[in-house]
Amino acid sequence: MPGTNLTREEAQERARLLTVDSYEIDLDLSGAQEGGTFRSVTTVRFESAEAGATTFIDLVAPEVHEVLLNGEPLDPSEVFADSRITLGPLHTGPNDLKVVADCAYTNSGEGLHRFVDPVDQQAYLYTQFEVPDARRVFASFEQPDLKATFRFTVKAPEGWTVISNSPTPEPKDSVWEFEPTPRVSSYITALIAGPYHSVHSSYQSDGRTVPLGIYCRPSLAEFLDSDAIFEVTRQGFAWFEDKFDYPYPFAKYDQLFVPEFNAGAMENAGAVTIRDQYVFRSKVTDAAYEVRAETILHELAHMWFGDLVTMEWWNDLWLNESFATYTSVACQAYAPGSRWPHSWTTFANSMKTWAYRQDQLPSTHPIMAEIRDLDDVMVNFDGITYAKGASVLKQLVAYVGMDEFFRGVQAYFKRHAYGNTRLSDLLGALEETSGRDLKTWSQKWLETAGINVLRPVIDTDSSGVITSFAVKQEAPDLPAGAKGAVAGDAAPPRGTLRPHRIAVGLYDLQGGRLVRTERVELDVDGELTAVDALVGKPRPAVVLLNDDDLSYAKVRLDEDSLKAVTEHLGDFTESLPRALCWASAWDMTRDGEMATRGYLELVLSGIGKESDIGVVQSLHRQVKLALDQYAAPEWRETGLARWTEATLEHARAAAPGSDHQLAWVRAFAATARTDEQLDLLQGLLDGTGTIEGLTVDTELRWALVERLAATGRADEAAIAAEYERDRTAAGERHAATARAARPTAQAKAEAWASVVESEKLPNAVQEAVIGGFVQTDQRELLAPYTEKYFAAVKDVWDSRSHEMAQQIAVGLYPAIQVSRETLDATDAWLASAEPSAALRRLVSESRAGVDRALKAQAADAAAGAAAAG
DSSP states (O other): OOSOOOBHHHHHHHHHHEEEEEEEEEEEOTTTTTOSEEEEEEEEEEEESSTTOOEEEEOOOSEEEEEEETTEEEOHHHHEETTEEEEOSOOSEEEEEEEEEEEEOBSSSSEEEEEEOTTTOOEEEEEEOTTTTGGGTSOBOOSTTSOBEEEEEEEOOTTOEEEESSOOOOOBTTEEEOOOOOSBOGGGOOEEEESOEEEEEEEEETTEEEEEEEEEOGGGGGGOOHHHHHHHHHHHHHHHHHHHTSOOOSSOEEEEEETTOSSSEEOOTTEEEEEGGGSOSSOOOHHHHHHHHHHHHHHHHHTTBTTTBEESSGGGHHHHHHHHHHHHHHHHHHSTTOSOTTHHHHIIIIIHHHHHHHTTSTTOOOSSOOOOBHHHHHTOOSTIIIIIHHHHHHHHHHHHOHHHHHHHHHHHHHHHTTSEEOHHHHHHHHHHHHOOOOHHHHHHHHSSOOOOEEEEEEEEOTTSBEEEEEEEEEOOOOOTTTTSOOSOOSSOOOOOOOOEEEEEEEEEEETTEEEEEEEEEEEEOSSEEEOGGGTTSBOOSEEEEEETTOSOOEEOOOHHHHHHHHHHGGGBSSHHHHHHHHHHHHHHHHTTSSOHHHHHHHHHHHGGGOOOHHHHHHHHHHHHHIIIIISOHHHHHHHHHHHHHHHHHHHHHSOTTOHHHHHHHHHHHHHOOSHHHHHHHHHHHHTSSOOTTOOOOHHHHHHHHHHHHHTTSSOHHHHHHHHHHTOSHHHHHHHHHHHHHSSSHHHHHHHHHHHHSOOOSOHHHHHHHHHHHOOGGGHHHHTTHHHHHHHHHHHHHHHSOHHHHHHHHHHTSOTTOOSHHHHHHHHHHHHHSOOOHHHHHHHHHHHHHHHHHHHHHHHHHHHHHHHHO
16 A cells, blocks of 8 residues: 555544535646656645644645645655645635646556557556545545545547546546536546547437437447447336436446456446456357446446445545445346346355355454454455345345335435435435334345355155244354454354344255245244245155255255255256355355365266356366365366366357356366367367367467467467457457466566566556466465465555556465475564565455365265275
């Protein structure tokens, strides 16, 4: 974190003292093609509640030239230090501040990011301000509850386009003067500038026309499927305006696909930035289009929840992100004409899996997290904030009713438009519309950490009729160290039993398919909840708790259901119960309750019948992770060989040109290992080998090259030749990955030095190098880097920006060295290095992954021994 770390107490005091009226920001970006620094002139008008008070404004800049407070000059050398300009004494009532500074372009995806496209050698700029990075571009009171209007004036190179939150004006002598924004927070302001390509359309809303724009670099224009993006956007507008009963709150809506973006997208008011990997250069499966659509809808939902009404402080970040996630998936599921009505299946199989994993780490925390300062929030964009929060909102909707939920949301928007709120404001509105008391619900769901386990307890008579049925709820102890320590807690904190709204589904085999024959919805609370409605029913083949995935809990199958699912998992007629059973099996594997070899057999027995391509690709990732990390080392190669052979069989058997074929070929390429398999990869690359219907396009070629490089079959000359075919930014990243993947000591040393010992790489290339460096087939070659990691990581954290440092701290942790020695080395470093709380958390999470893998390997080895004995 560059600059001073703003605390919650400081923000509260500044909010008590100040009311901010407006910003006028004048930026000279005319030298952007050359880079370096740019002139930033900020004029702020604000009011102070106290005469003679002192406060500060935030700014990260190489040099401050001028500070004028109420017309009086302040000496920059005296008032500017680190990232703060001290202001005082203030007038009661109106104050005027002018700050003139030189600010710096970045290559880290933070502040004003500058990228030069290797195709046209033109510079492209965009801002990314969440959480505290508007201060890298202009002087600002950098906290969400000090809203104001923002008026940008930008001088840009001739021929460029400049986009901001307000509608784009006609430039005069390459100067762009934007109208003031509505009152918004500093972190959702934006500027995007460069010779961008654009496509325009509109949306008709309540008699008004909302202009729509889509932007990307010209080198990607041929791949920009703007019609499909506009279609999803319009569906979102219609559904959200109906459900929120509030018109779109800004003057226009632009979506800008920008290079080297760290996140998926960012909800800048009226000017959403999106990673340009979502402009697909090659064939992708429908799952990729579904994920892109969810991202588009997520950011559009933020225009109301987050931008129109904004959290007061970052402890409600979860609500901001969870609401956008829940409503984006709901829109996909329910909006008329949606291409993805099965989106809750994807949610169950991806988002909730992420949440369950995060919630079992030593860093698990309540959904409503304790955010003490900016460092806390920067590492809190996690599976609790997004995925568990959205899961719990889905539970809340089931608990209060969907109509009642959205009526409460409508009242909330009308009551707090352009203001700031706390969680209690939303819950109060929902209590009014639903009649439910949400205080206990909130306390148990939002203010406690950890996950519950639900198990069926079933008794039957001799004829197979159910004589008693209950749902048993467990609240496992939280992971050791959940309150901040990593190891050695004498008594781990206890879990919490919660109220759950769930459905119980009964499934029977009919014509070889598993069909739901009965569904009961009920409230589960406490340790044991009787389900009398199922007494007297014939015992079905499968009893599925949390059917329809209404609640957030780990679900276990009873013995009879597990046997039926093991034999017939692919035979469910619907995708969601299949996904829930797949997720349960994966969770059991991670917990060591199912051996990796058993999980592999389960997947191989059912995946051929899995129609949902998103689930198929998720299973591919999970099987590879299980084999790489959770398999007993002595059996791992056997499992990998079996899996790789199966991927090739499925690739050859899949319909030519289908999504399934592409997914299976990619899975095969990820683990190909024998000479014959690698020869096939080389043949697909050079055209001497084929798979019927498969198009080996640009992105697939790179997947083949990267695997051939990692196995020593593609040298520097081969990588360079492939880059000559694809001299683009994406090609540069792929080439960096391939070079770092080569199985030589020299390649690893060069990759390590470029990331750890140098700060020259931009964020996206650094990420690509790290991705290539870590190869699970190269554990022995990478073993010396465990010691190097612990020697370097603290200095890296202390000297780099947050995004760059986090990539290194997480990406280069020796996670593939699954051993007691790795745990001991981690513990020794944690005990002696005195890392910041944020770095301690990231390293502790990585340590937990190694600890879990060790236990899963032991379970797999035990299963192997039992089978042999």
